[in-house]
Amino acid sequence: MTFISNLINGISLGSVYAIIALGYTMVYGIAKMLNFAHGDVIMVGAYMAFCAMSYLSLPPIAAILLAMAVCTVLGIVIEALAYKPLRKASSLAVLITAIGVSYLLQNIALLIWGSAPKSFNSVVGFDSISLFDGRLIITSETVVTVIACIVIMLGLTLFTKKTKIGKGMRAVSEDKDAAELMGINVNVTISVTFAIGSALAAIAGVLLCSAYPTLMPTTGSMPGIKAFTAAVFGGIGSIPGAMLGGILLGLIEIFSKAYISTALSDAIVFAVLIVVLLVRPTGILGKKIAEKV
Template sequence: MEEVLQQVINALSVGSIYALIALGYTMVYGIIQLINFAHGDVYMVGAFVGYWSMAVARLGFVESLALGMLACMVLGVVIERVAYKPLRNSTRIAVLITAIGMSLLLEYTMMFFVGAEAKQYPALPDFLNGTVQVAGITVRNQQLIIIGIAILLMALLQFVVRTTRVGKAMRAVSQDQDAARLMGINVDNTISATFAIGSALAGAAGVLVGIYYNSINPLMGILPGLKAFVAAVFGGIGLIPGALIGGYFIGFTETGVSAAGYSMYKDAVVFAILIVILIVKPAGLLGRDVREKV
């Protein structure tokens, strides 16, 4: 039982990271039906901003987390305005190719400035390095902080989407852009706000991964970004609760496969799940099939 509880804590930690990244995918898709494949690399940028904040600027963890989120928020808006907005009325394949190009641009721009070698996060404060005993198992403080911050950010996101003016505008634009525009909603600003919020969550995930695994590199966003996309599709892309469910499902799946002694195959299992869900229920766990007029 202690071993099971330990794996549950591990799964919650990993699943929280995937859920934070998946939220950005699902929010952007819900607004403009775009798969932003550069989103995983925004998460990578957040990890490096946190690294520079701690190693160079000597800031604390909380300040570094906030700075990473702010930097990714600005980056997300810049990407939307420069790369995606001019293609708003273009074909989906053109936008998809642009997203892949933006992903490569972020990766190799970062590699140009910092090199291809992995960077080690600086020594962490004592409150991040300690452990606590919970129900007979040893839990790292980092895991508790990751889970707590992820839950806090998810709750804050729900509050923003459900109660604030920006959130209501986002929901209106996701249903009908033309009607929202006629009602006086600034659609362009709403789309930029969606990119900003989703990118901030990815930036937070990047910093949390940095303190958890203590190693970052310019290509670190590729695989987690793809897995978070699988999580968003599994839950029902475009649906915030679906992204949360999908993120934690992928976290538990990976942890379970690794605990069973097949850690080499955990990535294959995740993508096999994507294939199965696309065959069995393409709309995802919470999604509904919607007929589209052509």
């Protein structure tokens, strides 16, 4: 029974990683950049929901929507101010800028909310599900997180396959110049990508803090790094890859915490990443790149 309980916890944590990883992987696929500030957008989203619920006494749904709206705008603004001017610069310059934005967000949060952790009230209203005479308890957060993850995954897949903007996104991710010559506005496409990724980050932030209710300015950084790992693990640029990588990473983390060592669980997670990249450098579902010679 503990095994099943761990499995469920792993899938739940993995779902959060997966939602965050989608943001990394979409931005990478389309703008070919690693947005290391993505993790901190999660933190901003969580703070927004926290403020909306604690200070404005808004219902959870309204708080989530507000957090998503703020993060969407934040994502678009970050892209426009920090990354867009560097569109033609080397990827290293963009990477360093992203790290800079990450610290900027953390320090702004520190100024506004202070370093003391805030206690986040779960957004989920209903009770936990108790099975087998209480031997297996599935928390309501778990249920909501997993459902949210599945819905987001399906929605995003449909969006990229069926809508005009989604097709444009796939076209830009394959060949930016050719897409432009097809009349696709690449700048708008990149902005939309950041907007979607950041809105997802807000959801992830709320879900994460509902399950692990400590909120401080650095809350987003570790899940951010792990979700990035998950994206690379699954094959960066691939939406199903981000999903798979996220879930696997969550499982590995929870199982190593349960059966090996709590202290070493992060080390094990990253060790697995290194091994996977040695065997499959493009990740589990990553595209094989055949260079023409």
